[in-house]
Amino acid sequence: MKVEVIAFGIAKDIINAKSVNLEVSEGVTVGNIKEKLVNDYPAFNALVSLKLAVNAEYVEDHHILNENDEVVLIPPVSGG
Amino acid sequence: MELTREELIRYNRQIILPNFGVDGQKKLKTSKVLVIGAGGLGAPNLQYLSGAGIGTIGIVDFDVVSLTNLQRQVLFDTSQINENKAEMAISRLKKLNPEVTFNLYKEQITSENAMAIIEPYDLVIDGSDNLPTRYLVNDACVLLGKTLLYGAIFRYEGQVSVFNHEREDGTRGPNYRDIFPDPPPPEMVPSCSEGGVFGALAGIVGAMQANEAIKILAGLGSxxxxxxxxxxxxxxxxxxxxxxxxxxxxxxGDNPTITELIDYEAFCAGPTIDRQEDLVDSISVKKLEEQMKTGSVFILDVRESYEYEISNINGINIPLGELESRLDEIPKEKEVIVHCKSGVRSRKAIEVLKKNDYTQLLNLEGGILAWQEEIDSAIQVY
Structure with missing residues (x-):
């Protein structure tokens, strides 16, 4: 199944795009998505502690994804 | 407490608003707001909070106005460069609204002074520009039971939220640590000076914070x-x-482990043990200066050419983006000292060079900013 990962801030630089579509198997968790991102983009290793949001809700790593879910990746930004 | 005739006129355009009224104005007049950082976010906050007639406004900023601030911090002007931001802000805002009482904190907010500074205020605005301060201010507001107006900007993007706000059932809403439980390593959190920032965006996000703050204090909306x-x-x-x-x-949370403020610089510096393996070899500016006196060194400056024009330390200038196509200009048999502005891009450059079989590579710690601070104050920073 397909999920879309949408990136903000420095995460855009890492995936080199605003969003990326991932092909994943049924029952995949948010934690699995992080592993896949680290595998595809090694620099993402520095962001594994990030909390991800799925369909506009912040969720924990054990959250299970569904087809066409939208995963949002927001690293903290410090600027002011 | 009554409003004067002049106040009724000054604030007329908001007093006539549905649900605002004289009562709303009185609430603002008795309110105390602390603005942490009088920069890109702090400045617009201060302008609208002062204009709206908040009774007491505290401003915390130890920093001075710089030429690079004026693109977005339009509260200040060119004649105020090198003057303290909090002082300059107050001198300007007093003219905007003499009814407001301003408290000046010309110091850095730290784990030692944060509780005492924040305690007297009803609401806190986070206009800081670094992660340790953001965690510090968040934790202090949670420990003291204060509502925190969060805003942050990066390049063309902004974030806004209201943290630790009291809900109808008396419990408190989520805070910064519910979104960002752990800080990523510092190189993943570029500042405005490293990543850039759009000027009007700072105004938009700062004004959103101020709008939320005024609503909360006047008891309006959600x-x-x-x-x-x-x-x-x-x-x-x-x-x-x-x-x-x-x-x-x-x-x-249910079992809080942080019951008093901690060392936030250390907290945000990242777990050093985990990062040992990807650490690149580095050299301090002092050591480089010694080496430059005693012999020839190859210095590679990976900043953009316009940055090189502003100031340089006589390195060979090859911008990071051009590095792989210009490797023939960099010797393999010599030690190469790589630098940029603060040390982030040079780290990336070293990764590129390592992939291309360079072995004698040193990252200049702190980049040209450190050189200016420790070796040559005449170097123009930006």
């Missing part, structure tokens, strides 16, 4: 508590993410 607003000004999209208080939050 707030961003429990929601994080993401605004991408480049393609004008907004997105709201729902945040819930996390039971594992170390300061506000």
């Amino acid at each position: 707030t961003l508590s429990g929601r994080l607003l993401l605004y991408d000004s480049l393609d004008f999209t907004t997105r709201y993410l729902n945040i819930r208080p996390s039971p594992s939050n170390p300061v506000s």
Whole structure:
């Protein structure tokens, strides 16, 4: 199944795009998505502690994804 | 407490608003707001909070106005360069609204002074520009039971939320640590000086914080508590993410481990043990200066050419983006000292060079900013 990962801030630089579509198997968790991102983009290793949001809700790593879910990746930004 | 005739006229355009009225104005007059950082976010906050007639406004900023600030910090002017921001802000804002009482904190907010500074205020605005201060201010507000107006900007993007806000049932809404439980390594959190920032975006995000603050103090509407607003000004999209208080939050969760302020610099410096393996070899500016006196060194400056024009330390200038196509200009048999502005891009450059079989590589710690600070104050910083 397909999920879309949408990136903000420095995460855009890492995936080199605003969003990326991932092909994943049924029952995949948010934690699995992080592993896949680290595998595809090694620099993402520095962001594994990030909390991800799925369909506009912040969720924990054990959250299970569904087809066409939208995963949002927001690293903290410090600027002011 | 009554409003004077002049106040009734000054604030007329908001007093006549539905649900605002004289009562709303009186609430603002008795309110005390602390603004931490009088920069890109702090400045617009201060202008609208002062204009709206908040009774007491505290301003914390130890920094001075610089030429690079004026692109977005339009509260200041060119004649105020090198003057303290909090002082300059107060001198300007007193003219905007003499009814406001201003408290000056010309110091850095730290774990030692934060509780005492924040305690007397009803609400806190985070206009800081670094992660340690953001965690510090968040934790202090949670420990003291203060509502925190959060805003942050990066390049063309902004984030806004209301943290630790008291809800109808008396519990508190989520806070910064419910979104960002752990800080990523510092190189993943570029500042405005490293990543750049759009000027009007700072005004928009700062004004949103001020708007939320004034609403809360006047008791109007509903707030961003429990929601994080993401605004991408480049393609004008907004997105709201729902945040819930996390039971594992170390300061506000079920079993808090942080019951007093901690060392936030150390907390945000990242777990050093884990990062040992990817650390690149580095050299301090002092050591480089010694080496330059005693013999020839090959210095590679990977900043953009316009940055090189502003100031340089006589390195060979090859911008990071051109590095792989210009490797023939860099010797393999010599030690290469790589630098940029602060040490982030040079680290990336070293990774590129390592992939291309360079072995004698040293990263200049702190880049040209450190050189200016420790070796040559005449170097122009930007």
